Amino acid sequence: MTVVRTLLALAFSVATLAYADINIGESVPTSGLAGDTGKALALGASIYFGRVNAQGGINGEHINLITRDDGYDAARTLANTRDLIDKENAVALIGYYGTTPLQELIKSKILDTSGISLVGAYTGADSVRTGASAYFFQTRAGYTQEVEKIVSLLNDHLGVTRIAVLAQKDGFGEAGYAAVKEELAKRKLTLAGEGWYDKNSGDTNAAAQELAKVNPEAIIMVAISKPAGTFAKQYKALGGTSQLYGLSPIQYDEVTKLVGIGNAHGIGLSQVFPAPTNAQLKLVRDFQKDAEPFLKTGDYPSYALLEGYISARLVTEAIKRAGKTPTRASVYAALNNMKRFDLGGFIVDFSDKKRLGSNFVELTMISPTGTLTR
Incomplete structure (x- = not known):
């Protein structure tokens, strides 16, 4: 059993010490290529809900986070969502994973028909x-904004x-690829080369060989953590000297653990949330305090x-505002009227029917010690 899986189980036990009266649903990959990131998303939410429950819940009712594994597969995401809505009677959903699963979810109209x-x-x-x-209330900036920054x-x-x-090779890759081409076109530039990898296998060998032949000045990786790490290692082994930059779906800690600091050092990454080590922000100080019991000695809290x-904090705030007996409709109304909510140095704004709560983007780089510099 992995450390992440053990920590996730511990956090879930903390979140459900008492009978849970308010169900929140989540579908993420807790297995497969994106499993580590999916488990981290679920663990982060569970840690906060555990804090709320330890303090007595909301109006005496506890929050139960029900997480379903979708393996980064859109069909499973849809099936999980129907189950969470129809069988588990969730009042809200939280923290889903992946472009293609979200595209299919939006297309299905499940959110709209279920309210x-x-x-x-x-x-x-x-x-x-x-x-x-x-x-759909989004908490992060878009790939277009990340690419523009890079x-x-x-x-x-x-x-x-x-x-x-x-x-x-999926909706995620196509979205990032299109954003890069568009941003280059603004400067009257064209792509120096392109390499693609299969979403399910994560095999980047052919892409590394293709791009090593080109050896451009820089490569932007529209990838998730494990394929990004294996690509960096393969590319450097083939003599590639390009500066590597990746979008926020790449978790630096997963990359360094997978391929070592030597291969990860120097990779630039765009981020859409404040650094989880930036204790100048109250949000991060609260997060570090709550997360500390679930971190292995020497580990850094991840994005x-x-x-x-x-x-989880946003959902909790919406439930608090939804009244004594929160329903899907009252939680939606609370989110719909959430104006410039300051979580402690990070503001999310859903006022005036906004659904894109944040435009925050900053650039980071993996240092020689395996940490991030900003």
């Missing part, structure tokens, strides 16, 4: 961000013109852990 809110999803694709569903640094500030892309924690 249930989804708070936070691990995707920044425009296809699920803009006018997708009034019931390309601006590379081209506008560093003079880099030969930029290639590594992308995953995915913080993302799940933030989504």
